[in-house]
Amino acid sequence: MTENSLVQDDFIRTFSKNADEPSFLTDFRLASWELASKLDLPFVDKTKIDRWNFTQFGTYQAFQSELTNEDLPEEVTRLVETNNPHANYYIQIDQRPVKRQLNKELQTQGVIFTDIFTAIKEHPELVQKYFMKEAVKADEHKLTAFHAALVNGGVFLYVPKNIEITEPIQAVFVVDKANAPLLNHVLLVADDHSSVTYVENYISLDSEKSGIANIVEEVIANKNARITYGAVDNLPSGITSYVNRRGHVGQDSTIEWALGLMNDGDTINENVTNLIGSGASSDVKTVTVGRGKQTQNITTRVTHYAKATTGTILSHGVMKERATTIFNGIGHIKHGASKSDAQQESRVLMLSKEARGDANPILLIDENDVVAGHAASVGRVDPVELFYLMSRGISKQEAERLIIHGFLDPVVKQLPVEGVKELLQEVIEGKVR
Structure with missing residues (x-):
């Protein structure tokens, strides 16, 4: 020592x-x-x-x-x-x-x-x-x-x-x-x-x-x-x-x-x-907004140890400026956890050329008779959605803002306290503008 x-x-x-x-x-x-x-x-x-x-x-x-x-x-x-x-x-x-x-x-x-x-x-x-x-x-x-x-x-x-x-x-x-x-x-x-x-x-x-x-x-x-x-x-x-x-x-x-x-x-x-325990379940919803030169690593793992367990992961991130975020989503069904279900979705929306977002879905399956699936995407604001909103008289900046809030809404709306929900909405608003 x-x-x-x-x-x-x-x-x-x-x-x-x-x-x-x-x-x-x-x-x-x-x-x-x-x-x-x-x-x-x-x-x-x-x-x-x-x-x-x-x-x-x-x-x-x-x-x-x-x-x-x-x-x-x-x-x-x-x-x-x-x-x-x-x-x-x-x-x-x-x-x-x-x-x-x-x-x-x-x-x-x-x-x-x-x-x-x-x-x-x-x-x-x-x-x-x-x-x-x-x-x-x-x-x-x-x-x-x-x-x-x-x-x-x-x-x-x-x-x-x-x-x-x-x-x-x-x-x-x-x-x-x-x-x-x-x-x-x-x-x-x-x-x-x-x-x-x-x-x-x-x-x-x-x-x-x-x-x-x-x-x-x-x-x-x-x-x-x-x-x-x-x-x-x-x-x-x-x-x-x-x-x-x-x-x-x-x-x-x-x-x-x-x-x-x-x-x-x-x-x-x-x-x-x-x-x-058998029949256990978990639902994980995560949102993040990265900005400046920030680096984030977000790992979400659901491990199934028992039979008939259910785990879902939903991760949405928005990256701007030179921010970097890594989403690691891991669903692991262990041997003995038959009839279990592991699902995940990770999506990253990038608002600048210098921003970086990685979505890494991983499924580890050590058992038969299970259900598992994943989806992942990294990209920019959908031009079709942007065009649709702008064709209704909405400015490009406001249209992007609405799309981003909609993109992150699956987690925001899950918060059970209104004051906390409003705070998260304001934090998101301040970060994406």
Whole structure:
């Protein structure tokens, strides 16, 4: 172990002790830091990331456990109905939990919705059962280990057995003034025969903000559970991001994803759904708009481990200026997963000659008696559609705008919170103009 790693060990012990973290978390952090010094970066198909900064930062800010109840910026209040006593939300600015609300009915039913560190202290056995155990593991590669060692934000949502939550639960994570890295962990567990809709936003109040973001999210649907998951990521160009969302789906359960990947910086997005139980299903819808000199690699994988599982992937991207996006869509039917169905579609629309978009559909089939298919396209705005709209008196610029919004609408309309949907529409509008 080098002198720097010894210093880092001492640093981890100190902030973990100051935060009064349980010993198992301190030990887990230290073991993960040791792994981070040994493991390689993840393999990212068709994108060279060895020169990207994923781990270097100037300062580190540990999580602040007490709610600050500070005034919220307009960018947040438009997303969350903070004046609604029945709304369920959590708001975090940098490493500070600001506001949290879970209505009394859900509390009496045993629903848990709090920051990840409070959950670790108040519900240690429940959190330990799932935290980086089933969906994402620290020893996968350097970035998961780095995350496990230094995680400094995030939420825990647990829905008990037989509880169906009808209203969306929201989380908003804001990057403001702190120079610390954003190392957020979201752990969502829907127990047997439960259902929930969860929607989150990552936003920045400073367009000049720079640094790193390492976001890991574990979404676990136990037997006959249903999770609807919506997200809009909108971090500025100076932040290099690694975003790992992982679904773990049990027997007869479903996870539906609607993801607006709108970060402006270089980003690795990894969305993997593992269909573990028979009859499990997942539907993944993703949109992105790349601009400037941004490079994105978006990998969406649905792996079928059990019989009669269903996975669909829909990825739409718009590239402008000199942006590059790689869509890797992978449907993998494992041996033993007979009568399963894997479908995917990836389409990229390019608005400039310098932009680049690659759509790479991959089907891996290790079993007979299955159904699988894929479609992919990369091209420019359809001149026939453009001509049709212009023949109705619409300008070329407005016609292109309408076509782009229609192209991305399959994901936008899936977001269940109106304020979040409007935000995504505005972000898209600002990017494509």
